[in-house]
Amino acid sequence: MSEKIKHYSGEALKSADIEEGRVPTEKCRPKAKFAWSAGMAMSRFLEELKNGKIIATTCNKCKRIMVPPRIYCENCFKPTDGWTYVKDIGTINTYSVSYLAADATRLKEPIIVAIIDLDGASESMGIIHKLGEIDPKEVKFGMKVKAVWKPPEERVGAITDIKYFKPIKEEKP
Amino acid sequence: MFGKKRVAIVGAGLTLFRRRLKETGKELSYEAAKMALDAAGMELRDMKSVVMGTAPDAFDGVHMKGEYLADGAGAYHKPYTRVFVGGGTGVFTPLAGWWHVASGQFDTCLVVAEEKMSSCYPHPQYAFTTIFDPILERPLGMNLIWIFALEMHRYMHKHNIKKEQIALVSVKNKRNALDHPCAQLAANITVEDVLSSEIMAWPVQRLDVSPTSDGAAALVLASEDVAKEVTDNPVWIDGVGWCIDSTLWTNRDLYYPDYVECAARMAYKMAGIKNPPKEIDVAEPYDPFDYKELHHMEGLLLCKKGEAPKLTAEGVTQRDGDLPINPSGGLLGVGNPIAAAGLMKVCEIFWQLRGEAGKRQIPGDPRTGLAQAWGDLMQYGSVIVLRR
Amino acid sequence: MSEVAIVGVGCVGFRPILPELSYKELMFEAAVKAYEDAGINPRKDVDVFITCAEDYLEGFSIFDEFVPDQLGAVLRHLFTVSGDGLLGLATAYMLIKTGQFDTVVLEAHSKASDILTFMDIVAFALDPILNRPLGGHPYYVAGMEMNRYLHDTCTTMEQCAQVAVKNKKNALENPYAAYGANITLDQVLCSDTWFYPLKKLEISTPADGCVVMVLASENVAEKLTDKSIWVKGVGWCTETPNLETRDWSKTVYTRLAAEMAYKKARIHSPWKELDFAEVNDLFAYKELQHMEALKLCEYGEAGKLTEEGLTARNGELPVNPSGGLLGMGYGLEASGMQKLLEVVLQLRGEAGRRQIPDAEVGLAHAWRGIPTATGITAVLSNVK
Numbered sequence: 001m002s003e004k005i006k007h008y009s010g011e012a013l014k015s016a017d018i019e020e021g022r023v024p025t026e027k028c029r030p031k032a033k034f035a036w037s038a039g040m041a042m043s044r045f046l047e048e049l050k051n052g053k054i055i056a057t058t059c060n061k062c063k064r065i066m067v068p069p070r071i072y073c074e075n076c077f078k079p080t081d082g083w084t085y086v087k088d089i090g091t092i093n094t095y096s097v098s099y100l101a102a103d104a105t106r107l108k109e110p111i112i113v114a115i116i117d118l119d120g121a122s123e124s125m126g127i128i129h130k131l132g133e134i135d136p137k138e139v140k141f142g143m144k145v146k147a148v149w150k151p152p153e154e155r156v157g158a159i160t161d162i163k164y165f166k167p168i169k170e171e172k173p
Numbered sequence: 174m175f176g177k178k179r180v181a182i183v184g185a186g187l188t189l190f191r192r193r194l195k196e197t198g199k200e201l202s203y204e205a206a207k208m209a210l211d212a213a214g215m216e217l218r219d220m221k222s223v224v225m226g227t228a229p230d231a232f233d234g235v236h237m238k239g240e241y242l243a244d245g246a247g248a249y250h251k252p253y254t255r256v257f258v259g260g261g262t263g264v265f266t267p268l269a270g271w272w273h274v275a276s277g278q279f280d281t282c283l284v285v286a287e288e289k290m291s292s293c294y295p296h297p298q299y300a301f302t303t304i305f306d307p308i309l310e311r312p313l314g315m316n317l318i319w320i321f322a323l324e325m326h327r328y329m330h331k332h333n334i335k336k337e338q339i340a341l342v343s344v345k346n347k348r349n350a351l352d353h354p355c356a357q358l359a360a361n362i363t364v365e366d367v368l369s370s371e372i373m374a375w376p377v378q379r380l381d382v383s384p385t386s387d388g389a390a391a392l393v394l395a396s397e398d399v400a401k402e403v404t405d406n407p408v409w410i411d412g413v414g415w416c417i418d419s420t421l422w423t424n425r426d427l428y429y430p431d432y433v434e435c436a437a438r439m440a441y442k443m444a445g446i447k448n449p450p451k452e453i454d455v456a457e458p459y460d461p462f463d464y465k466e467l468h469h470m471e472g473l474l475l476c477k478k479g480e481a482p483k484l485t486a487e488g489v490t491q492r493d494g495d496l497p498i499n500p501s502g503g504l505l506g507v508g509n510p511i512a513a514a515g516l517m518k519v520c521e522i523f524w525q526l527r528g529e530a531g532k533r534q535i536p537g538d539p540r541t542g543l544a545q546a547w548g549d550l551m552q553y554g555s556v557i558v559l560r561r
Numbered sequence: 562m563s564e565v566a567i568v569g570v571g572c573v574g575f576r577p578i579l580p581e582l583s584y585k586e587l588m589f590e591a592a593v594k595a596y597e598d599a600g601i602n603p604r605k606d607v608d609v610f611i612t613c614a615e616d617y618l619e620g621f622s623i624f625d626e627f628v629p630d631q632l633g634a635v636l637r638h639l640f641t642v643s644g645d646g647l648l649g650l651a652t653a654y655m656l657i658k659t660g661q662f663d664t665v666v667l668e669a670h671s672k673a674s675d676i677l678t679f680m681d682i683v684a685f686a687l688d689p690i691l692n693r694p695l696g697g698h699p700y701y702v703a704g705m706e707m708n709r710y711l712h713d714t715c716t717t718m719e720q721c722a723q724v725a726v727k728n729k730k731n732a733l734e735n736p737y738a739a740y741g742a743n744i745t746l747d748q749v750l751c752s753d754t755w756f757y758p759l760k761k762l763e764i765s766t767p768a769d770g771c772v773v774m775v776l777a778s779e780n781v782a783e784k785l786t787d788k789s790i791w792v793k794g795v796g797w798c799t800e801t802p803n804l805e806t807r808d809w810s811k812t813v814y815t816r817l818a819a820e821m822a823y824k825k826a827r828i829h830s831p832w833k834e835l836d837f838a839e840v841n842d843l844f845a846y847k848e849l850q851h852m853e854a855l856k857l858c859e860y861g862e863a864g865k866l867t868e869e870g871l872t873a874r875n876g877e878l879p880v881n882p883s884g885g886l887l888g889m890g891y892g893l894e895a896s897g898m899q900k901l902l903e904v905v906l907q908l909r910g911e912a913g914r915r916q917i918p919d920a921e922v923g924l925a926h927a928w929r930g931i932p933t934a935t936g937i938t939a940v941l942s943n944v945k
Contacts, residue, residue, distance in 0.1 A: 004529070005212075008355050009204035010189030010196065010388070018294075023195060026690050027294070028234065031681035034307070034620035037672070039583025042308050066424070068309055072589045074419055074630035077596075077604050094330065094427060096322030098374035102314040104298035113319050113374075115327075115423050126423040128310060128323075136375075141330050160312045177660060229622040236617040236686035239643045240933045243799045250817060253799040253935070254652065255643040257616075259623040265640060269652075276658035277562060303622040417629045417639045435636055443661065549626040 041069045044083065046157040052149050056086045056121050064122040086120035088147035089168065093117045093126050097136040112136055116145060116165055132164035144168050177443075180274040181400035181407035182267075182559070184213025184393035185520040190357045190508030193291035194387040198233050199245030202287045205389035205513075206247045209283070213393040214403055220393070221279040223248040225255040226266025226286040228511035228548075231300035233289045246285040258415070259304075260461065260548030261555040262286065263390070263515015268413040268557060270394045280396045287389040288510035297385040304550070306420075318382070322374040324427040324551055325464045329376060331428035332479035334467075336376055340367035341485050342463035343380050343505050349492065350502025352532035355517075357508030358384055367463075383461045383503075388510035390517045408526050411541075412444030412558030422550045433472030433547065436554035440543075441474075444558040449474045450496060453558075454539035455525050457518035459547040460503040466490075469545055470498065472554065497535045500525060515546035519557055526561040564945055565657045566782035566789035567774055569599025570905050574770020575739045575890045578674040584619070587771045588670055589631040595773035596633070600785055601664065603633030607775075608662040610639035613649040613669040613894045617682045620675065632668060632773075645669070646772065647897030647927040647937035651795040653776045663778045669895035673767030687932050692804060700764070702804065702931050704756025707846040709809040711758060713861075716849060718758055720864030722749035724845040725763050727867065728881050731874055732888025734914040737902065739768040739890035749845075763845035768890020772898035774905075779945075790905045793922075793940045794828070796821025800934035807934050812847075814936040815854035815926065823856075826940035828922075831856050832878055836920040837907060839900035841928040841936070842885040851926060852880060855938065874915065882907065882915050897927030897937060908943040 017023050038046060041057065045068060048055040056065050057080040059073035065084060066073070073080055095114035099107050112131040117124055131139060132148060145165035155161040186208025188194070188201050196204065202225075210217060225239050225246050235241045239255025246253070256262065256269045263286050270284035290297040301317040328334065341364060350359035362380065370379035400407040416435035419425060437449070446452045458469035467481035475496060476484055484490055490498035501507055501521035504514050522542035524530040545556045571594025573579070573587055582590065596603050603610075612628045621627060625641040628634070642649045646669030653665040673679060684699040710716065726749060732741030744762065752762040782789045798817035801807050819831075828834050838857060842848035849863035857878060858866055866872055872880035883889055883903035892899050904923040906912045922942045929935045 005208070005354075008187060008189050009208070010191060010194050010201070010355075012189065012191040013193045013195050013291075015193070018193075026694060028685075028689060028693060030234065030236075030617075030685045031678045032617055032620065032685065033677040033681075034675050035677055036307050036620065036675050037580050037583050038308060039586045040581070041586070042583060046308070068421065070630070071586055072631060074421075074633070074635045075604075077602070077633035094323045094327035096319055096326055096374045096376070097372075098316060098319055098322065099371075100316045100318055100373055102298075102302050102316050104296050104316065110375075113313070113323065115323055115427075124424060124426055128313065128315075128423050130313065158312055159309055230616050231622050234685075235689055236682050237615055237643070237929070237933065240686065240799070240802050240929065240935060241688065243802050243935075248799045249801055250798065250813070252651075252797050252818075252821065254648055254797070257623075257641045257643045258625050272652075272655045272659050275661070276655035278655055278658060300622050303620070304626065306627070307620070415638055415640060416636060417625070417634060419635045420627050420630050431636060436638075439638065549623055552626065552629075 041071045045069050049161045050155045050157040054086050054088055054118065056084055058082045058084055065120065067118055067121045067125050068127060086118045090116035090118040090145060092141055092143045092145060095139050110136060112139060129162060130164040133166040178275045178277060179397045180271050180410045181395050181397065182392050182410065182523050183395050183400050183404050183407055184209045185523050186212060186391040187355055187517060187520055188389045189355045190386045190388035190510055192357065192384060192386060198242055198287050198289040201289065201387065201389035202242050202245035202285050205391035206283060206285050209391035209393045215393060217247050220247060220281050220283040222252045222273045222282045224266055224269045224273065224282060224284050226262040226512040226516065227255065228259065228262050228288055229300050231303060232293045232297055234292045242287055247283050258548055258553050258555060260511055261546045261553040262512040262548065264519060264544050264546035264557055265415060265555040266512065266516055267392055267519055268415060268555060271410050271413050274394050274396050280399045282394040284392040284394060286512040286516035288513045289387050290385045290510060291387050318374045318377055320551060321462055322377045325462065326376055327427040328464060328468055334482050336368060337364055338482035338486060339464045339467065340364045342466045343367050345491060346460060346499050346503040346505040349500055350506025353502045353507050356502055356506055357386055359502060359506050377462065381463045383505050383509035386508035386510040388508060388513040390513045390520055392519065406527050408523050409560045410557060411560045412440035414440030414556040416554050418552040420550065422552060427551065429478060430468055430472040430554065432552055433469055433554035434474065436556045437473045440556040440558045446558065450476060453541055453543050455497045455500060455522065455535055455542040457499055457501060457521055457544040459545055460499055460505050461509055463505060465547065466498060469547065473545060492535050500533050500535050518544040522559050526559055562658055563660065563778040565654050565792040566777055567905055568777045568782050568785050568789055569595045569775035570902055571595030571598060571773045572737050572770065572902055575737055575768040575892055576770065577739050577768055579769040584670065584672040585631045587672065588668060591771035591773040592632050595775055599775035601775060603666065607664050607666050608638065609656055609665045610634040610637060611642055611649045611652055611665060611667050613642045613644055613646045615643055615894055617685060618676065618893050632666065645897040645927040645929055645937060646895050647901060647925060647939060648797055650901060650939055651797050651937060654792050654795050657776060657778050663781045665776045667774045667776060669898045670771035671767065671893040671895045672769055673893055674769050679767060683931055699931050701756050703844050704759045706809050707759050710846055710850055713810040715861065716864035718750065719746060720868050721763060721846040721849065722746050723867050724842060724848045725749045725887050727873055728842060728885040728887040731882055732884025735884045735889065738884045738888050740766060741884060741888055759844060765843050765886040765891040768892060770892055770895060772895050772902050788909050790908045791942050791945050793942050794822040794825030795939045797937040804932060811860065812850050812854040814934045815851050818936045818938040819855045822938040822940050828940060832858060834922060835878065835924050836922050837879040837882055837917050838924040839883060839903050840880055840926045842881055842887050843891060843928065843930055845887065847928065848880065855926060879917055882917060897925065900925040900927060904941050908941060
């Protein structure tokens with residue numbers, strides 16, 4: 001009974017209370033390490049990235065070309081039917097200019113992240129990656145971008161084998 | 174079909190929401206649970222089952238933290254279950270309480286939601302780095318704010334919405350929170366304040382975002398028979414809904430939350446609601462970011478797609494408007510201890526429908542209210558419909 | 562109120578390691594089997610999906626995110642229970658009992674081989690202020706418990722070791738078991754003492770696998786199949802998370818869970834009325850402790866019954882005919898589902914060379930492992 005309650009529990013602390021040792025604390029860093037099996041779909045995907053190619057899987061029932069690839073179609077709930085390459089060119093579906101690193105610390109130079117719908121895949125089949133060689137102010141929805149790959153000898157079979165995507169000029173008619 | 178058993182809320186409890194509280198997670202759970210029991214005029218021994226809602230273990234820094242929190246939540250020697258659907262957990266937890274009672278297996282259920290984000294040190298953001306796919310996403314150094322920025326930007330682009338329109342939500346909610354005794358970030362701010370606040374990941378700025386918090390909330394649920402014994406003023410859980418969308422969020426058009434619509438339709442069907450904007454008197458949609466309130470109003474079918482900013486600008490969503498939205502002050506104003514924040518919204522609807530919301534009370538004798546939360550990788554919706 | 566039936570089961574594993582499949586693909590394969598077994602299309606015929614998982618066993622902060630696609634649950638009604646698969650069964654049971662849902666899918670898995678620091682994660686479940694700073698391998702908690710149990714009941718180390726011998730032998734007949742073996746009592750007793758008095762061969766080893774089940778209300782079950790297995794009663798209980806205040810000898814969590822399940826299932830004399838039991842045996846002594854708390858026998862008597870062979874597969878009350886966790890491998894949050902799977906297969910008469918003749922009523926039991934005191938019990942029957 002909100003209006004009848006006069007007291008709500010809770011004793012607020014400040015960061016300084018912890019930093020300056022005014023309250024007792026117990027610190028522990030968890031040792032939680034994992035090595036996930038990439039599985040059938042992602043293993044092939046990563047192998048192909050090493051070759052500088054992006055591979056997708058197809059479903060004959062809903063006719064979708066799906067990237068990232070998967071061994072089952074989540075729509076039809078059946079195994080996918082085949083593998084096919086899609087282009088390393090795509091369209092910006094949405095983007096953000098981030099001033100934050102993963103740990104919420106502030107970046108000096110912002111990074112641009114985007115969902116890129118890849119050409120050759122079904123509609124709205126995007127992957128997330130970074131944009132480069134472009135001023136944040138120049139980025140537009142619907143802009144065409146192309147993958148910039150690491151040199152073959154530096155690729156390890158990881159999503160970061162693509163350094164970033166950069167804008168390409170639309171072909172003139 | 175078998176007749177539906179009605180389940181009532183007969184008591185609610187809440188702690189302060191703050192960036193960092195001295196109490197442990199167990200202690201916070203206890204404080205909220207005890208307040209809810211006192212409000213219901215009941216004892217722990219009257220509780221036949223207990224449900225816990227709490228978000229990632231990485232916050233509290235304990236593996237299997239549902240087990241760890243059990244005694245604080247009043248589960249000693251009792252049937253006890255923890256449910257977990259990311260940010261959707263807070264509103265999902267009373268749904269789990271609902272089926273404990275609606276199944277006829279228990280007369281009562283104590284529902285507790287807790288979050289102790291500050292234990293994740295120095296910043297709770299660390300816990301969020303492991304919500305992403307380890308192969309496709311983590312190597313990019315993902316930050317939680319990114320994905321919301323991408324969604325917000327898509328939503329703005331699709332409907333041609335300006336940041337000024339979205340900032341109105343933050344202004345409203347932080348002002349509403351001035352009347353909430355537990356609020357962490359209540360303030361009188363202007364649209365200009367929001368637009369000139371620090372850019373985190375464009376278009377998300379500092380004042381578009383709810384804080385990280387510690388806190389807990391609790392409800393006492395009872396069967397119809399028990400409810401009528403302990404109170405003249407029960408609030409009924411008439412509709413429950415939940416839904417999850419695909420993990421592959423980069424394969425979806427983020428401008429509209431289909432999963433929220435799916436969850437809402439499930440709850441509306443159960444509650445017999447055909448025209449949500451007419452039949453819902455007050456709503457607490459999930460607002461960890463200001464644009465999410467708008468996004469969720471649309472997903473909840475409280476207005477047409479792209480129409481929420483207009484309603485907000487017209488004042489429809491103010492406490493004295495035709496459709497008050499987040500009269501509590503929401504996550505933007507009261508704070509965001511994830512699971513506890515969702516349950517705080519259900520507490521608010523409970524108090525509003527009982528006419529006990531004090532300075533926050535909306536006019537017009539509300540009879541039907543709704544709370545909703547959202548979670549996972551922008552893919553989860555949980556909805557509860559309450560009636561007096 | 563509708564009765565609740567299990568109408569489909571699917572299992573992949575259990576194996577020491579399943580490196581070729583990701584956890585998603587593992588879940589997909591088990592789900593396909595379960596849906597095929599039940600004769601349903603998950604995209605149309607399922608009202609609710611439940612997954613049972615803990616974040617730190619998966620390596621994610623919100624594992625719920627990574628579940629829907631491989632179960633056919635995209636844009637459907639799915640949620641996570643942070644608990645053992647049998648707690649998921651309790652949840653599915655309640656959902657169907659509300660009368661609002663007819664078909665519920667239940668999933669739990671273990672991809673233990675993905676975890677490089679499993680014991681550090683178990684240790685991370687200890688109380689962060691009182692217990693964790695003491696360090697050490699967290700299974701010392703089991704050593705303390707076993708010691709107190711032996712002290713209180715006069716159960717012998719040989720009797721505990723006999724559980725490991727029996728279960729690993731049973732597992733030899735189970736295609737879903739990872740660690741079947743013909744070992745002798747001496748081999749167990751002479752294996753290294755890891756947490757006195759607990760021996761190396763009395764500790765279950767983790768394994769990879771996944772179990773998916775389809776549950777249905779009476780009406781739907783009767784349309785789908787004539788081999789429904791009925792959930793007669795479920796009970797669950799959390800004693801206390803505190804090591805300092807628990808009963809170290811009698812597993813109160815299991816006694817209370819069993820009383821709740823027996824009450825619903827109208828079981829008065831478990832030893833007589835149950836045809837077999839699948840009991841948590843994460844450590845060999847736990848099978849004995851749990852048997853007593855489940856009232857299969859008197860307190861302190863389980864060791865003797867085991868020694869006399871009454872719990873062997875051809876005994877009076879077979880316990881863990883599947884091979885248990887000692888034989889099948891420890892399936893983490895799927896460990897209750899491993900028990901449930903065996904109960905379903907036995908009651909269907911599909912347990913192959915492990916088949917117990919004329920089995921009609923079976924019990925599945927789970928415990929959430931170190932350092933918890935949470936247990937779940939379910940009674941099932943092939944007679945409605």
